[in-house]
Amino acid sequence: MSxxxxxxxxxxxxxxxxVLASILAPHMVLAEEADVKAALDKLYSGKxxxxxxxxxxxxxxxxxxxxxPIGIDVESPMTDADYVKAVHIFAxxxxxxxxxSYRFTPECGKASxxxxxxxxxxxxxxxxxxxxxxxxxxxxxxxxxxxxGCGG
Amino acid sequence: xxxxxxxxxRVRVPANAKAGELxxxxxxxxxxxxxxxxxxxxxAVIPRRIINKxxxxxxxxxxxxxxxxxxxSANPYQSFFYKAKESGEFVFTxxxxxxxxxxxxxxxxxx
Numbered sequence: 001m002s003x004x005x006x007x008x009x010x011x012x013x014x015x016x017x018x019v020l021a022s023i024l025a026p027h028m029v030l031a032e033e034a035d036v037k038a039a040l041d042k043l044y045s046g047k048x049x050x051x052x053x054x055x056x057x058x059x060x061x062x063x064x065x066x067x068x069p070i071g072i073d074v075e076s077p078m079t080d081a082d083y084v085k086a087v088h089i090f091a092x093x094x095x096x097x098x099x100x101s102y103r104f105t106p107e108c109g110k111a112s113x114x115x116x117x118x119x120x121x122x123x124x125x126x127x128x129x130x131x132x133x134x135x136x137x138x139x140x141x142x143x144x145x146x147x148x149g150c151g152g
Numbered sequence: 153x154x155x156x157x158x159x160x161x162r163v164r165v166p167a168n169a170k171a172g173e174l175x176x177x178x179x180x181x182x183x184x185x186x187x188x189x190x191x192x193x194x195x196a197v198i199p200r201r202i203i204n205k206x207x208x209x210x211x212x213x214x215x216x217x218x219x220x221x222x223x224x225s226a227n228p229y230q231s232f233f234y235k236a237k238e239s240g241e242f243v244f245t246x247x248x249x250x251x252x253x254x255x256x257x258x259x260x261x262x263x
Binding site: 066067068078091094095096098099100101102103104105107108109110112113114115116117118119149 | 174187189210213214215216217218219220221222223224225226228229230231232233234235237
């Protein structure tokens with residue numbers, strides 16, 4: 001009898017924790033995504049964005065968050081009439097949402113660049129490309145981080 | 153501090169290219185890229201000091217720019233492409249938070 005009561009109590013306890021977690025967790029996620037959204041709004045407030053055109057070159061799992069390679073490649077003829085003007089990269093789980101902002105010119109011949117970034121924990125990387133005609137394209141990918149790269 | 157050494161840029165650019173050829177430029181500079189998020193042993197925030205901008209110009213015209221934020225790793229690496237058209241000179245510039253800038257030049261012969 002006491003055993004049933006015990007398991008019932010445990011069940012309630014786990015249930016309460018689950019409810020609490022579900023209340024807290026979405027809030028944290030939203031706050032981080034909101035940071036990226038705010039950074040995006042600063043650049044392109046109210047403009048429509050379509051997924052596509054950008055190829056992200058990211059590891060699925062980064063063992064060392066201090067040095068994570070990030071490559072982008074945007075589909076474009078890169079002519080004077082039609083080229084990629086800018087690409088912005090954001091991370092939603094770092095202390096600050098911005099990572100890099102590139103400005104390309106038709107002289108580049110190819111809208112492709114690589115760098116290395118720090119990731120504090122597992123999170124989503126978002127890239128936004130601005131074309132010379134004003135169109136915006138996005139790409140998003142999650143990177144799992146084994147050891148975070150923020151120190152302190 | 154050990155990190156106060158003058159940053160040393162390193163750039164890899166092919167010396168020769170054919171007209172219309174796409175070349176990849178790879179750059180690296182030694183720099184601590186202090187994010188401003190870390191604390192020292194006494195708990196005080198270590199002030200931010202990063203290279204915040206990298207620029208590549210060819211024959212005086214800016215062809216590629218990157219704004220770097222504190223999420224960029226120490227000793228920042230940057231690669232990008234350039235479509236060779238004519239002979240000339242690249243000037244690569246890195247701008248530091250402390251106001252200094254570091255520069256290196258590379259010649260490209262097209263033909």
